[in-house]
Amino acid sequence: MAAATGTNKVFNTVSLSVPQNNSAHHTSVISVKDLIVRRGQYFKLSLVLSQPVLTGQSVVFTAKTGKHPSEDLGTQSVFGIGPNAKPSPTAKAVWKMDLSSTSNLQQGNLIMTMTPPANAPVGQYDLFVKHRDQEALLTSLVVLFNPWNLEDSVYLANDDEKEEYVLAEEGKIYYGSSNYINGMEWDYGQFEEKMVDICLAILDHNTKNEEDPSADVAARCDPIYVGRVISAMINSQDDNGVLIGNWSGDFSDGTSPTHWTRSYSILLKWFENGFKSVKYGQCWVFAAVMCTVMRCLGIPTRVVTNFTSAHDTNANLIIDKYCDEDGAEIRRGGDSIWNFHVWCEGWMKRPDLSTSGDLDGWQVVDPTPQERSDGLYRCGPASVNGIKEGKIGGNYDAPFVFAEVNADVITWEVKSDGSMAKAKTDTKIVGKFIYTKAVKKGAKASVLSKYKYLEGSQKERIVFYTASKIDNTNDTDEEEEEEEEPAGEDTGDDSTGGTEEPQPEQPPFTIEFVELARPRNGEDVNLKLVLHSKSTVAIPLLIKISVQAMRYNDTPAALIQKNKTDETLLPMKDLEVPILVRYLDYHKHMITCESMKVSALIEDKRHEDDIYFAEDNVVLLDPPIELTMPSAVRMYRPSHGKLLFKNTLQETLTNVTITLSGNGLYHTEQTARLEGLKPGEMINAMFYFIPFKTGQKHLVAVIDSNTLRDVKGKCTVNVFP
Known part of the structure; x- marks a missing residue:
């Protein structure tokens, strides 16, 4: 029990039942001390007054968020009991309070439930109470999106998917090339200490909040808006965002993107260093950090990798590549084909695109700074269903994403006199594979068929040519495989007419x-x-x-x-x-x-x-790291493991570092240093840890040196209470 804050003689104590409420709202993993609830779902509390509540008297509660709360904007709500507790007729987001039958108003005992509406802006709220002429701050609380609530626009029906895309703190991100698909363990850590504060700070530091804080806070009721804000804020291209991108190969004044294994280290560094952007990130790091923030705020999110990914800078759905007379690639213009590109998908409704709901569901949101969208480096949300069907004329950035998975490629030979000759046309290479981690499994799942019809089918070509006619220039300034859905299972009706694909001449x-x-x-x-x-x-x-x-x-x-x-x-x-x-x-x-x-x-x-x-x-295969640990350990009990690594290179490794991390195993990364490791020499080291979370956990080791960069290894351990 705690007293309400403020100078008053009316309000004695308030009980927030934080452990019980947070458990019911799936937030107890975040905190058992601070009240963190999800919108559209009630929470329990009780209030003891020093005076009775007489007939005709009011007990008025006011929930406020932001610096300029307003009922009309949905950032303030007035509710309670009695004639003075009625919301404004124009109130946008009205909270609800229900008294329990066990309440005793004559004795001043109020036992009740409160429900933030399913359209409430997410964020930090102050909850005030007023009785007679006394008013006090009852508590502060955080309201998050609620994928468990049918009325919330991020509602996700499947329980296993909510477990994977909202609650799972660990995952796997795929990288390499279409011929060499590798998976790296990633610690999202969305429920680590201070994560809620960090995520709310990201929202507060976006450029819209600086321009119009009232409108910005009010718009946080919409996951479309929130996803767009986070997409811009994870990169630092045009704001004080979290990460600085660097593709130069020189990371001497920061951390190499390949070294990171956890989002929390990046986000905490940004938060505790005065919101100074962290060096450095590339696409998978940007996407992983965004996934952490989205999941923390309650938006179901997954990380997706597109292999052979197009970057179409002029929105013509054609990627022009160039080689010299010896066949070596040269850069000319802005178009490119990335070996892989990583983005996020967030689950939400899209009433702005369609009233039928056909464009709801997974939406591409990409924080990697590639092209501007409405003046800022960000991308999405773009409906995955819309991309598959070629419905790319609406918000946001769908033409760019469509090209990433569908663009045709023309390779040109540039001759010494400057003339060019077409060397190859390829209509099938882009978007070769699209993978995400399978739900509650370590395997990868193909989502290729979510993005496009069977490559080369008539339906796929019809969609391509339909999309190519849309004016796109204004939108942008080794393991088991599990198929989420068989790739290309729906090839469409081949009897449908459409523009025929121009067939390149076939070589002999x-x-x-x-x-x-x-x-x-x-x-x-x-x-x-x-x-x-x-x-x-x-x-x-x-x-x-x-x-x-x-x-x-x-x-x-x-x-x-x-x-x-x-x-x-x-x-x-x-x-x-x-x-x-x-x-x-x-x-x-x-x-x-x-x-x-x-x-x-x-x-x-x-x-x-x-x-x-x-x-x-x-893609070259690095020497392996062998990690061994007990198959099962106990929480809060010391445990240990062994690391083995052999230098298979033909030269001595210098400035060697070994970094260990793991969600629930280490609070912070543990780093050891070696002066050098000669050819054929072996590292044989013991390491120690004390688990502090239960469940299946992954320990990740990263070995770095001047000549062999960021080799990774991992092992799995089950932590029991």
């Missing part, structure tokens, strides 16, 4: 890269180019092969090697061209790069205008 041979062994960091890379003839005559060829160190966002970092050879492809035969990339040639270039691009530009010497292009993105 097929082109394929074949790896002779899994490419490993520290070893030579062996692969071959295989051409299979479909012709009945011999074809004389000039084959140019280049190998480049690439950043994952399609930026060439260095040319590793190039060569050319004259070959003859015999009729209906295979031609194999070996490709060897030596470790000593690639190593220094690949330290800060994510992939190695092997390109082949093939000229038919019979016809100088007949050129063909193919490429392969090679």
Whole structure:
């Protein structure tokens, strides 16, 4: 029990029943001391007055949020009992109070429930009470979105999905390339200490709040608006956002994006350092941090990876790529194809797009600063259903997302005289795979069919050409696989008419890269180019092969090697061209790069205008980290594990750090340092921890050095009470 705050002789004590209320609202994991409730759902409290409540008297409660609370805006609500406790006729969001039959007004005992409406703005509220001529602050509380409530616009029916997309503090993010799909463990930590305060501070620091704080706070009733604000605030491109993006490869004055494994470290650093943007992030870090904030506020959210992701800067649904006369990629213009790109999906209704509800559900929200939307670097929410159906004319940024998963690609050879020749047209490469973590499983789930129809089907082409006619220029200034839904299961009615796809001329041979062994960091890379003839005559060829160190966002970092050879492809035969990339040639270039691009530009010497292009993105496998721990440990009891790591590179690793983290296992990252690790030398180390949360937990180890960057390993442990 606690006394109401304020100078008064009327209000004795108030009981908030915080543990019981927070448990009922699925917020006890956040706090058992502070009242945190979800809108559209009642919470219990009792109030003891020093005087009776007589017939005709009023007990008036007022809930207020923001600096300028207003009933008309929904940021203030007046309610209670008696004639003075009536809300304004124009009140937008009205709270409700119900007295229990066990209340005794004559004795001044009020036992009641209060319900924030399902359209209440989320945020911090002050709850005041007034009786006779006395008024006092009853309590402060936080109101969140409520995916458990049918009337809330973020309502999600499936309990397992709510467990995964709202309550799960750990997850997995997919990265690599379409040929090498890897998963990294990520600690979202949305219920860590101070997280609610951090998330509310993010909302308060957005540019709209500075311009019009009343309207901004009022708009927080809408998850569409909140998602848009968070998308802008996670990056720091045009505000004091959380993260600074950096794709240069130089992270010497901050933290490399590949080093992060948990959102909480980033968010806490931003919060405690005076809201100074944290260095550095790339797409998966931006998305992971946004997922943390969205889940904390109660919006069901998941992290999604699009492999072979297009960045269409001129909104024409065509990605123009360029190579030189040796086949090496060159950057010209803003278009690019990222090996992968990571964004978030938030679950919400979209009454602004459709009254039928067909565009409700998952919405793409992307905080990576790629293009401006309404003047700020942000993206979404864009309806996933709308993207699949080509309904991309409404809010927000759907044309940009549509291109990310659907754009066609044209590769041009740029000749020495500046002229260009078309080397390849590909209508199927973009949006090759789209994955998220499966619900309550460690496997990845394909959501490809949520974004588009079967690639190359008539329905998919009809949607593409329909979308291409929309004016898009104003919207933007190794593990088990589980299919969430079979990819391309709905190919549409092939009898439907539509614009036919222009078919590129097919080469007289097929082109394929074949790896002779899994490419490993520290070893030579062996692969071959295989051409299979479909012709009945011999074809004389000039084959140019280049190998480049690439950043994952399609930026060439260095040319590793190039060569050319004259070959003859015999009729209906295979031609194999070996490709060897030596470790000593690639190593220094690949330290800060994510992939190695092997390109082949093939000229038919019979016809100088007949050129063909193919490429392969090679991702090197790092040496493994072996972690062993007991399969089961007890909460609050000391435990330990072992870490093994062998330097398989042909040189000494220097400035070696070992960082350990894990939700519920460590409160903060634990870091140890070594001066060096010679070739073939082994790290054999014990580590210790005291679990403080129950359930299945993951410990993540990151080993970093000057020449081998941010190698990750993980193990699973079950923590029992």
